[in-house]
Structures are given as C-alpha cells and as structure tokens.
Amino acid sequence: MAGIKYNIDLQDNTRMNRLLKTILGIVCIIAAIWFVMNIKNTAASTTTSWIAVVFLGLFGLWEILSGAGFTERYIIIDRNNITIRRKPFTRPLILSPSEISNVEFRPLRIIFGLNTKRKITIELGTYNVERTASILEATGKFCKENMITVLGLNPENYDENHEG
Numbered sequence: 001m002a003g004i005k006y007n008i009d010l011q012d013n014t015r016m017n018r019l020l021k022t023i024l025g026i027v028c029i030i031a032a033i034w035f036v037m038n039i040k041n042t043a044a045s046t047t048t049s050w051i052a053v054v055f056l057g058l059f060g061l062w063e064i065l066s067g068a069g070f071t072e073r074y075i076i077i078d079r080n081n082i083t084i085r086r087k088p089f090t091r092p093l094i095l096s097p098s099e100i101s102n103v104e105f106r107p108l109r110i111i112f113g114l115n116t117k118r119k120i121t122i123e124l125g126t127y128n129v130e131r132t133a134s135i136l137e138a139t140g141k142f143c144k145e146n147m148i149t150v151l152g153l154n155p156e157n158y159d160e161n162h163e164g
Contacts, residue, residue: 003076003077003079004076004077004078005074005076006074006075006134006138007073008073008074008075008086008124009072010125013069013072018066018067018069019067020067022067022068024060024063025059025062025063025065025066026060026064027060028056028059028060029061031056032056032057033057035056036053039053072085074092075135076092077135077139079145080096080097081094081095081096082094082095082100083095084112086120095112095120097147097148099114099115099116100112100146100148101114101115102148102150102151103139103143103149103150104150104151105140105151105152106152108123108124108132109122109124110122110124110135110136110139124136
C-alpha cells in the first residue's frame with residue numbers, strides 16, 4: 001500500500017484554492033496597512049476603527065498561512081505508519097504499528113488506542129461521505145496488514161458506493 005494522503009478539512013486544498021487564499025491574505029494585509037496610514041491622527045481614529053484594522057490584518061495573516069498549508073489537517077496512511085495532523089499549526093503525529101494497541105471505528109470517528117494508554121481521535125464529519133469511507137477502508141486495511149486489533153464498526157463494509 002503506497003502512502004495516501006487524505007484531507008480531513010471541510011474544503012479541499014487544491015493549488016488554485018491555496019493561491020486564492022494567499023492572494024486574498026496579501027490584499028487584506030495591504031488594505032490594513034493602507035487603513036493604518038490613513039486613519040492615524042485623524043477623527044476616524046477610534047477604537048472601533050483600530051479593532052477592524054487589526055482584525056483585517058490578522059485575517060490576512062491567517063489566509064496566507066492557510067494558503068501555505070500551515071492550517072491543513074490530514075491523515076496519511078502508509079504501509080509502515082499512519083501520520084496524523086489533527087490541529088492547525090501542530091506537528092504531525094507519526095504512529096507505527098508497534099505503537100498502536102487497537103483501532104476503534106465509530107460513526108464519523110476513528111480512535112487510535114496507543115500502548116501508552118493514550119487515545120488519538122480523528123473526527124471525520126459528514127461533509128464528504130466518499131472520503132470518509134476511503135479513510136475508514138484504508139485504515140481497516142492498515143490494521144489488517146499489521147495485525148492491529150479492530151474494535152467497533154467493520155471498516156471492510158465501507159466502499160465507494162457507501163451511502164452513510
């Protein structure tokens with residue numbers, strides 16, 4: 001099984017989407033700088049104006065970071081390990097089969113039980129049923145190939161035609 005990356009965000013991060021986010025972020029930051037230059041030391045310099053400018057600048061920064069992929073959430077399922085990035089701005093967690101004691105499949109969620117008694121939960125959501133089914137199927141195959149105990153739903157029941 002080759003390493004397959006599954007996006008667990010609400011939207012796909014295509015190249016065009018990332019480019020548009022970056023452009024929007026740059027425009028927002030430029031607009032925030034322009035507003036700062038035009039409202040300082042004028043009658044328009046109120047607390048509300050400054051809050052709006054700060055918000056516009058932070059939103060622009062968020063869009064640039066999002067376009068660069070720093071906020072992306074994903075799971076990569078490979079033959080030798082599973083890489084999970086559940087939260088924006090965090091480093092991915094790499095799980096080898098020897099670290100995983102069991103995998104529990106629940107509706108719209110996968111729970112990785114680790115040997116350290118820690119649990120890692122992946123929330124899948126209902127936004128893309130086909131992607132959710134693919135993730136469940138690939139994780140089930142990973143568990144089967146690496147002889148990891150499977151609890152809960154049977155991931156082999158999921159296929160491309162699964163309706164929920």
